[in-house]
Amino acid sequence: MVNERVNCEQVWRDISNYIEGDVDTALRTAMDEHFGTCPRCKSVLQGTRNVIRLYSDERMIELPAGFDRRLERLLAQRARPRASRWLTWEAWLVPVAAMALIAGGMWLMNSRTAVQQVKSEHANAGQNIPPDLAVVVAPGTKVFHVPGCSFIHDKDNLRKLTAKEALKEGFTPCPRCLKKYLETTAVVYALPGTQVSSDADEDEAARSDTSHRDEVRGRD
Amino acid sequence: MADDCCRWLANEMAEPNVLRNNAAADKSGQSASALTREQDLIARVQRGQNELFYELVRPYERRVYAAALAILRNESDAEDVAQEAMLKALANIRQFRAEARFSTWLIQITVNEALMRRRRERTVVMEGIDDRRDEETDYTPRDFADWREIPSEALERKEIRQKLAEALASLDRKYREVFVLRDVEQLNIQETAEALGISVASVKTRLLRARLMLRDLLAAGWGQGWFSRLPFEKGSKPW
Ligand SMILES: [Zn+2]
Ligand SMILES: [Zn+2]
Numbered sequence: 242m243v244n245e246r247v248n249c250e251q252v253w254r255d256i257s258n259y260i261e262g263d264v265d266t267a268l269r270t271a272m273d274e275h276f277g278t279c280p281r282c283k284s285v286l287q288g289t290r291n292v293i294r295l296y297s298d299e300r301m302i303e304l305p306a307g308f309d310r311r312l313e314r315l316l317a318q319r320a321r322p323r324a325s326r327w328l329t330w331e332a333w334l335v336p337v338a339a340m341a342l343i344a345g346g347m348w349l350m351n352s353r354t355a356v357q358q359v360k361s362e363h364a365n366a367g368q369n370i371p372p373d374l375a376v377v378v379a380p381g382t383k384v385f386h387v388p389g390c391s392f393i394h395d396k397d398n399l400r401k402l403t404a405k406e407a408l409k410e411g412f413t414p415c416p417r418c419l420k421k422y423l424e425t426t427a428v429v430y431a432l433p434g435t436q437v438s439s440d441a442d443e444d445e446a447a448r449s450d451t452s453h454r455d456e457v458r459g460r461d
Numbered sequence: 462m463a464d465d466c467c468r469w470l471a472n473e474m475a476e477p478n479v480l481r482n483n484a485a486a487d488k489s490g491q492s493a494s495a496l497t498r499e500q501d502l503i504a505r506v507q508r509g510q511n512e513l514f515y516e517l518v519r520p521y522e523r524r525v526y527a528a529a530l531a532i533l534r535n536e537s538d539a540e541d542v543a544q545e546a547m548l549k550a551l552a553n554i555r556q557f558r559a560e561a562r563f564s565t566w567l568i569q570i571t572v573n574e575a576l577m578r579r580r581r582e583r584t585v586v587m588e589g590i591d592d593r594r595d596e597e598t599d600y601t602p603r604d605f606a607d608w609r610e611i612p613s614e615a616l617e618r619k620e621i622r623q624k625l626a627e628a629l630a631s632l633d634r635k636y637r638e639v640f641v642l643r644d645v646e647q648l649n650i651q652e653t654a655e656a657l658g659i660s661v662a663s664v665k666t667r668l669l670r671a672r673l674m675l676r677d678l679l680a681a682g683w684g685q686g687w688f689s690r691l692p693f694e695k696g697s698k699p700w
């Protein structure tokens with residue numbers, strides 16, 4: 242064990258373990274000695290430490306705009322006690338039942354119409370995208386993207402605008418980066434609320450768990 | 462999907478050495494008072510004060526998002542998964558045990574959700590097949606310039622953050638994931654292995670390579686002037 246020596250290749254093999262404190266005492270001593278005399282390995286060690294230090298900094302993590310707000314709203318909704326959610330759920334069943342009684346045979350037809358309506362609104366792509374979402378368009382294309390989308394081709398000449406503006410100018414949403422706003426299922430799940438509620442904001446509690454999430458994002 | 466998660470939670474609970482995560486070992490430097498406050502919040506949410514949950518998870522929302530992004534590589538998918546993971550954590554909060562580190566528990570739920578989503582959506586196709594083998598040959602560093610510490614103020618500059626993010630994104634998936642869980646999320650080696658379902662030896666091998674590759678990428682970036690306006694002496698490089 243005395244005077245155990247290591248060469249550069251051995252140092253590079255164990256440098257990560259060394260930083261982790263995951264080498265035995267003999268190896269650590271040998272490596273320390275090596276770092277003292279080998280500028281190349283010293284450079285590797287310090288550079289690696291730079292890497293770890295820079296990447297562990299939270300400033301490296303960029304949250305999408307509005308992330309906090311959407312998360313907070315989602316959790317606030319979920320925090321409502323279950324009992325009151327059920328109350329609200331039942332509360333809106335009353336007018337539905339009344340409507341069903343009054344409308345009689347018309348009910349089925351009505352609900353089918355509602356489904357179709359929602360679907361066709363969805364076909365009008367983009368209506369679920371938050372209007373003030375920051376998006377980009379590349380010159381000569383007809384599609385708008387979330388900044389950073391890998392499907393953007395000419396990344397150097399992007400124009401920034403809001404989703405609302407992009408839609409108004411006739412651009413269509415990218416099916417990749419804006420996919421979550423384009424999924425039909427989410428809209429269909431939201432149906433109970435859509436059908437009976439005139440005030441979507443207040444009646445969310447009546448909706449299914451899945452639709453909650455999409456709602457939170459959808460209205461942002 | 463739910464089964465996967467529950468199995469994982471059960472494993473986690475059966476894990477006897479959760480004590481390894483004590484406050485002293487917390488690399489993120491969580492202070493004792495912050496920890497007490499967190500424990501208090503956890504206890505209250507566990508007793509049903511769900512409205513405090515956001516306050517509890519807020520310090521970790523960036524890391525939750527970053528973990529999901531490392532696996533899914535798509536901002537909107539990552540946000541979705543971050544939200545799902547938070548909801549799952551809330552739903553299972555009573556199963557969280559006080560000896561474990563809360564942030565680790567949260568990150569592990571997130572990784573699990575993200576991996577399930579990737580499996581479900583087969584986005585792997587976009588990235589090629591999952592090569593589970595580790596390289597047999599050693600990685601040789603390419604750049605041996607003199608070293609200087611890069612001041613962390615460098616990260617105030619958006620273009621530097623962007624370059625670093627691009628360098629990380631350019632790593633193969635198996636290296637990127639291990640690096641992010643260990644060095645960004647600060648899970649320990651064992652937790653990283655558990656979260657990704659790979660061996661401890663694999664984590665170590667991949668971590669070594671990821672760190673050395675990033676070092677070389679950043680050294681190359683130095684040559685291209687990424688850090689040129691930082692207060693370094695002429696001629697000295699940080700790598
Ligand atoms: Zn050497
Ligand atoms: Zn796109």
